[in-house]
Amino acid sequence: MTQRVPALDLVSHSPDQTRQFAATLARHLRGGDVLLLQGPLGSGKTTFVQGLARGLGVREYVQSPTFILVMEHRGTLSDGTPIRLYHIDLYRLEEARELATFGLEDCLSDPAGITVIEWSERLPEHWVDEYLVVRFEPLADTKRRLAFFPVGERARELVEALRKEVVGGAKRSTAPGHRDG
Ligand SMILES: Nc1ncnc2c1ncn2[C@@H]1O[C@H](COP(=O)(O)OP(=O)(O)O)[C@@H](O)[C@H]1O
Numbered sequence: 001m002t003q004r005v006p007a008l009d010l011v012s013h014s015p016d017q018t019r020q021f022a023a024t025l026a027r028h029l030r031g032g033d034v035l036l037l038q039g040p041l042g043s044g045k046t047t048f049v050q051g052l053a054r055g056l057g058v059r060e061y062v063q064s065p066t067f068i069l070v071m072e073h074r075g076t077l078s079d080g081t082p083i084r085l086y087h088i089d090l091y092r093l094e095e096a097r098e099l100a101t102f103g104l105e106d107c108l109s110d111p112a113g114i115t116v117i118e119w120s121e122r123l124p125e126h127w128v129d130e131y132l133v134v135r136f137e138p139l140a141d142t143k144r145r146l147a148f149f150p151v152g153e154r155a156r157e158l159v160e161a162l163r164k165e166v167v168g169g170a171k172r173s174t175a176p177g178h179r180d181g
């Protein structure tokens with residue numbers, strides 16, 4: 001589905017750094033954007049969504065939707081435009097047809113909605129065609145790798161904006177795969 005070499009490769013050393021990366025990305029988001037979060041339990045996906053929420057000015061505490069598949073939060077873009085943050089967790093998804101029952105299509109087609117999906121590995125491929133995959137990998141106790149794989153021009157723009165803010169304008173000076181602590 002995605003290329004092997006990420007467009008951006010970050011290492012987070014704490015839950016708050018993961019939230020910071022997400023909050024930085026959030027300031028570049030707009031309605032219609034779709035983020036797909038992948039990686040094992042405890043790798044930091046929900047923590048990342050908390051940072052997105054922070055960056056979007058969402059007031060309530062964000063935790064994974066457990067008994068329902070989607071949580072809707074109200075927030076604002078950096079220019080003040082109101083948006084809805086749809087936080088979806090497919091961990092408990094049993095069959096693809098459940099996607100229709102909770103209205104995933106409505107989330108994705110909301111022009112004022114930003115859709116973030118945990119366990120998007122369980123999403124059948126045809127559901128979205130432009131999106132940003134963030135793959136979370138535990139490296140140590142409080143260390144996580146965040147690898148960004150954009151699909152489509154809009155997602156590439158987002159990654160570029162994030163890259164400029166967190167690593168600066170210059171291309172990585174280290175070889176791909178070499179990440180200093
Ligand atoms: N660098 C880090 N980034 C994100 N979470 C971290 C980090 N270091 C430790 N953690 C911890 O790992 C856990 C991640 O949980 P969570 O975000 O719910 O993961 P997931 O949604 O992928 O199951 C939390 O307990 C968090 O405090």
Ligand SMILES: [Mg+2]
Pocket residue numbers: 045046064089118
């Ligand atoms: Mg989670």
